[in-house]
Amino acid sequence: MQKVAIFVDVQNVYYTARQAFQRNFDYNAFWAQATEGREVIYAAAYAIDRGDKKQREFQNILRAIGFEVKLKPFIQRSDGSAKGDWDVGITIDALERSAAADVIVLVSGDGDFDLLVETLRTGRGKTVEVYGVAPQTSTSLISAANQFFPIGERLLLR
Numbered sequence: 001m002q003k004v005a006i007f008v009d010v011q012n013v014y015y016t017a018r019q020a021f022q023r024n025f026d027y028n029a030f031w032a033q034a035t036e037g038r039e040v041i042y043a044a045a046y047a048i049d050r051g052d053k054k055q056r057e058f059q060n061i062l063r064a065i066g067f068e069v070k071l072k073p074f075i076q077r078s079d080g081s082a083k084g085d086w087d088v089g090i091t092i093d094a095l096e097r098s099a100a101a102d103v104i105v106l107v108s109g110d111g112d113f114d115l116l117v118e119t120l121r122t123g124r125g126k127t128v129e130v131y132g133v134a135p136q137t138s139t140s141l142i143s144a145a146n147q148f149f150p151i152g153e154r155l156l157l158r
Contacts, residue, residue, distance in 0.1 A: 004038040005101035007090050008067065009108035010047035013151070016109050016133035023156045025107075030131065030155050031065050034105050042097045044068045046086035091116045098124055106145075107131045111138025118144040131155070 013025045027045075045062045049055065049071035059069045072086060087110065094116055098104055104120050106113060109132035120126045127146045130137070134150040142148045149155075 002038045002102045003041045003100060004035060004103045004105060005041055005094070005097045006034060006043040006067075006105045007094050007107070008043075008045040009086060009090060009106075009110060009113075010045050011085065012108045012110050013131075013133070016136040017151060017156060020133045020135055021156055023158075025151065026155050026157045027062060027065055027067075030107070033149075033155070034129070034131070038103065040066060041100050042068075042093075044070055044093060046070045046072075046090055048072055048074050048085075050074045087112050094120065098126055101126065103127045103129060105129045105131065109133055109137030109141065111140050114138060114140040114144045117141060121146060 017023060017025045043066050045067040047059065047069060059071070062069050070086070070089065072089075090106075090108075091113070094104060094106070098120055104126050106117065106128065108130070117128045117130065121128045121144065128144070129147045129149060130141055130145040131149045131151055132141070134152075137148070137150075
């Protein structure tokens, strides 16, 4: 049985699915597809924490599915811009957890991950699957992966 490690860029999938489909990503359907016939050795969802009730409920749903939820505080800068991404954290965790996994699953369309995916695939001999909203997923990320799964009807909430 293949061992799989899953890394979800929550903000990326939320905003790209909303932009493309005006709908939300279905984490249960994704989990069923990505883990079918596989042993999950690690699964993390990386999110920004604004501290509101609805967000805490969503985080509890992710935990119930099987994800470890990793949070960073939302930072509002004095100029009105915001900061809060997990690119470095996801990269470090994926590199650290990859030794025990046969397959790495990344849910993100962010092209900043293309070097990570390439390193896992060619440098470490891992199978890397990327899930992303096709129109908003970097072509370099798609090219770096062994397989790309476009997020569409089957992976969206009704």
